[in-house]
Amino acid sequence: MTTALPVLFISHGSPMHAVEPSQAATDWAAEARRISRPRAILMVSAHWESSLPLVSGAAQPQTIHDFGGFPDELYRIRYAAPGAPDVAQEVVSCLQAAGIQSGVEGFRGLDHGAWVPLLKMYPAADVPVLQLSVQPELGAAHHLALGRAIASLRERGVLIVASGHMTHNLRDYMMSWRGVKQDAYALEFRDWITARLLADDLPALVEWEARAPHARRAHPTTEHFMPFFVALGAGAAAGRPQRFHDSLEQGVLAMDAWRWG
Structure with missing residues (x-):
């Protein structure tokens, strides 16, 4: 019998994690x-x-290379992992069985939210990789349902890695590099999410925009937080989550990484 794989949520940070040493990448x-x-x-x-x-x-x-203004070495990186068209069909089948309309996009490559962490996790690029898109306008409950729909893939040898951010305010991030001191809002938001996660308080987490402190400042747009809910849904039956990385970049980007299972 195949052992079910875990589910991961990673805050992927700057593309520079691909070329500079960091504790997150380690x-x-x-x-x-x-x-x-x-x-x-x-x-x-x-x-x-x-x-x-x-x-x-x-x-x-x-x-x-979906970013601009970085050193040339970043643009020379190629993460040449094979795709997994057969698994893509399995993912769609899981989603459709849950009543979620979905489809296959045959030409999409790997964006930096995928290949930057994978470059550190699987540097040989010898494990097939595919991606699932997010729909920020549909909110947390939708992404929780996506995760639940694909959870069975864990038992079929598929590692689900959700790559977003625990907090993601790029304006504050850039201002911090200019010497503008940031307050503790990112930590307060992160700590509220952590407490609700460890308490298995899904209703509060789904309503994070209304209930979490500094929610709109932590995520002026929501796309970087939606992968968290996919991981939460996919890992819900895998046991208590465990955080395996915890840091803060420039006082505003919470780099939390979690594992279920």
Whole structure:
């Protein structure tokens, strides 16, 4: 019998994690070493938005450099993992069985929300990778349902990795580099989410925009928080979540990473 794989949520941070050493990247790599080799990796990245859930079906996905103003070495990186068209069909079947309309996008490559952490976790790029898009306008409950719908993939050798951010205010991040002191809002938001998560308080988490402190400042737009809810749904039956990384970049980007199972 195949052992069910865990579900991960990673705050992927700046693309510079691909080329600069960091404790976050070290912890991503260490976590990957603790996991049995997956048949495939399903990345749920904040950097692929669509009106309905789409799954990437490319046999050899390209590396997407979806950022600007970074050193040339970042743009030369190619993460040449194979795709997983067969698994893409399985993902769609899971979603449709749950009554969620979805489809396969045959040309989508891997955006930096996927390949930056994978470069550290699976540097040989020898595990097939595919992506699932997010729909920020549909909110937390929708993404929780997405996660629940695909949870059975854990038992079929698919590692589900949700890649977003615990907090994501890029304006405050840039201001911090200019010497503008930030207050403790990111920690307060992160700590509220952590407490509700460990209490298994799903109703409060789903209503995070109304109930969490500093919610709108922590996430001026919501796309980077939606992968968290996919992980929460997919990992709900896997046991109590465990945090395997905890840091704060420039006082505003909470880099929390969690594991279910």
